[in-house]
Amino acid sequence: MKEMQTTYNPREFEDKIYAEWMEDGAFEAKIDPQKVPFTVMMPPPNITGRLHMGHAMDETLQDIVVRFKRMQGYSVLWMPGTDHASLATEHKIVEKLRDEGISKEDLGREEFLSRAWAWKEQYGGAIVEQLKKLGSSCDWSRLAFTLDDRCSNAVREAFFKLYEKGLIYRGSRIINWCPDCKTALSDEEVSYSEDAGHFWYFRYPVDGSDESVVIATTRPETMLGDTAVAVHPEDGRYAHLVGKTLVLPLVGRKIPVVADAYVDPEFGTGAVKITPAHDPNDFEVGLRNNLPMIRILNDDGTINAEGGKFAGLDRYEARKRIVAEMDSLGLLVKVEAHTHNVGHCHRCNATLEPLVSKQWFVRMAPLAKPAIDAVMKNKTKFTPDRFAKIYYNWLENIRDWCISRQLWWGHRIPVWYCDDCGAQICSKTDPDVCPKCGSSRLHQDEDCLDTWFSSALWPFSTLGWPEETPEYKYFYPTDVLVTGYDIIPFWVMRMMFSGIRYTGKVPFRDVLIHGLVRDEQGRKMSKTLGNGIDPLEIIEKYGADSLRLSLITGVAPGNDTRFTETKVEASRNFINKIWNASRFVLMNAKDETVCTDLAKIKLTPADRWIISRLQTTIREVTLSIQKYDLGIAADKLTAFAWDDFCDWYIELCKPSLYGGDPEKKRATLGVLLFVLKDLLKLLHPFAPFVTEEIYGYLPGTEGHIITADYPRYNSKLAYKQEAKTFEGVIELIKAVRAIKVSVNCPPAKKVHLYLVTEAKRLISVNKSSILRLAGASEIEFAESGAEAGEKTVSQVTEIAQIFIPLGELVNIEEERARLQKELARVTGEIARAESKLSNTNFVAKAPKKLVEDEQAKREKYLEMKEKIERQLMSL
């Protein structure tokens, strides 16, 4: 048998292990009617760049669940893929082109797209490599891309279906426009920030009068598009002006004063300039009052011909000039500093302009309702469930979804216009002739779809929908979607209504929501702050397993977490511990033929204790994973592996391993290997690489741990009573250690133990372990402490009274103080138990078990108290 290296060095085997899994086809999903399918769709990372810590966490959570289910015998499909990320990618490519001194228009649509595909090959490929480094066990043979044929076909179908039912329409409405990206955006793609700005107060003269109205604005340039001034209908100050006409300065346009309840008389001057084409509220006022809409901006944010002499100026330059001119005309009343919420492009952060534009929209109301109901009826469940409220909140307040983008990289809108008869044709396949007039002079809509339109179909488009493929029939609906809470409005919500609408089924049964990975100071990791940490660098330094563990331990579902290298180190240390414990077991087993069939092994109390602890751990870990409490699962596993297995059981085993009795040694090795094997399996979903590597060294294992059976709780191995009894031995050892420390007895100095106990048998059986672990030379059973002599330190434990003659190390006063302290503690416990038990309501109403426990506790402490008192007296 080959031997494990002395140090844990993940770099030496992680890539090798991954290659083995791939070679074995361990990730490949198979349609197996004998098995229950378990499906997870990976949230497709954008092909815009590298993966960040948030991805690493998202992937880790999925991989844990997926590996767990695979080992449990499900037919698992974890579908990987990448997202073309229309706007984000196009923006990046445009930026790159800009560096080369070219615009996308210079290239033309076709050439631009071929560059985009090249980009996709490069970055999409890099992402796949990163996912592999993390250990993601997804089925690479099915790698999907939102712009591939399958997904594109689904997009066509979905668009057509909605169009057919009138749920998609084209109309001129106020949308969010990014002058940098030169495209419309959906409401969700706008991020607001409090920006410092100004409030300019302008005077608009009343036509044919000396009177004037003062209005306030944060965007002076929009006055070029003003078509009215509005006041509140009941505002006495302005009542006489309603219906009168104002002369719009600089422009000369005559505009009416209208009354509209939208105006807040308390705010500003109580008079509002109305620019229907450039403000959502003004748009509404404009509709109500039949006002003309004058659009004054070009797509790039410069002033258009409507702006007269300001035409061609950038919006901010125009703003300056307008303010200056108003000032020189004496129409600038005052300027105030004013901070207000300004919408920015979610991609490029440019300040957005609301403007009226002809775009495509999805009618949301009919789609939102079933999506709400599905969660209400628990067809889909959020974990943690508080995110259901957030989901409802979004859907209940949703507005129509602007889905058209003035971009090239994406799914082109499947609508054609007839140049002859003007017909608008939506078709699943490219039409040759106009179905209305037969003309062949057709041209396709220039725009692309919002990237989320295709993401919304991900759970089924990747399985071949609308075709009833075998995959679709077997793997859909999916089981769990894992994603961050920031994606709920963009994606979760849209997959829900799309899935329900198109497939008649919710796309997933569970939604596991996680939080954000923040930096050490709790700040969001971002490119601009430069505080992001590359997961690959961490993997390079500590290994993927350590990174994975550090991202889930101590993290509650849905909560944000801070990433610190200290945490990764702690995880690395833990894995190193596992490595060394395994190495220890294997070194001892090297020349032996070991049988791990527990039925054939004569088990010691310590064996039964660790086997019992293993069963408890199996049960707890399994339950925790099923509830998606992965942080808790990892905690339980760590405690079992480190405390119980390494610090106690392995140490307890040493006497029998080194004692020279071959039979005992083989028996012990059998149990060690049995427990280690299950431990590795339990750990495998969390730390797949190291467990697989070690598994390869275990005698008697075939194949890989990735496809091994997940351990099952075995009640026959629970040994509840025996395990509890054995805890007494542990307590005894701990007490001796504590005594030695308290009197500054050097650890190397072996002490002679006098034990007054009823548990002579238990102690005898474990004698060599106790001697070794407690640092003792001899155990002597005594009738009383007197046998230990004068200079004695004592301690009461559940199974024994301990007396240790320590000669000159003993200070009677200190010893008395120590016992007094112990007595106080025990007395406190008795008081607590008694106060509970003397409460008749407690005895009457609390569960019987609890009352009994409390009684037993009182008995136990009373007994201890008596013993301590006796020891005190003997001093």
Added chain:
RNA sequence: GGGGGCAUAGCUCAGCCGGUUAGAGCGCACGCUUCACAUGCGUGAGGUCACAGGUUCGAGUCCUGUUGCCCCCACCA
């Protein structure tokens, strides 16, 4: 304005349906080259669970209110 979250040890955080003595990691103190591991071992110190009420036999946990942070959405031109 609407919705949600957080407040527990020096720090970062766990703590499920209310029920032993409230936990972990890191840090800290003391002591250990014990033949798997100093990426380690042993022993320990450290908490009025933000505050005030309430429900209950019993509250860190449930309810109400208060305070202080944080996030999302809407938004006054």
